[in-house]
Amino acid sequence: MIQDDRIQGDIIRNEELPIGFTMELAMHSDVLNRFASLSKERQDAIVEGARQVKSREEMRSYVESIKG
Numbered sequence: 001m002i003q004d005d006r007i008q009g010d011i012i013r014n015e016e017l018p019i020g021f022t023m024e025l026a027m028h029s030d031v032l033n034r035f036a037s038l039s040k041e042r043q044d045a046i047v048e049g050a051r052q053v054k055s056r057e058e059m060r061s062y063v064e065s066i067k068g
Helices: 019-027 029-037 040-050 056-067
Strands: 002-008 011-017
Touching: 011 019, 019 029, 019 040, 019 056, 029 056, 040 056
Parallel strands: none
Antiparallel strands: 002 011
16 A cells, blocks of 8 residues: 545545555546545545455456446
8 A cells, every 4th residue: 555645625635545546546537536526434435445456457447436
């Protein structure tokens, strides 16, 4: 995992995010914007789910599923 800044509205929080999750978010700006607009509780649940992902392909599918 890497340490990264997570943006929620105008608040930047310092939190550990799985590197694969961070990389996939960086490649999907629409998903990143959606993720940033979610409540802290929902973001935390998504990050916890990302910690359970075991492969790059699974992470890509997981991140794309955030689109809603």
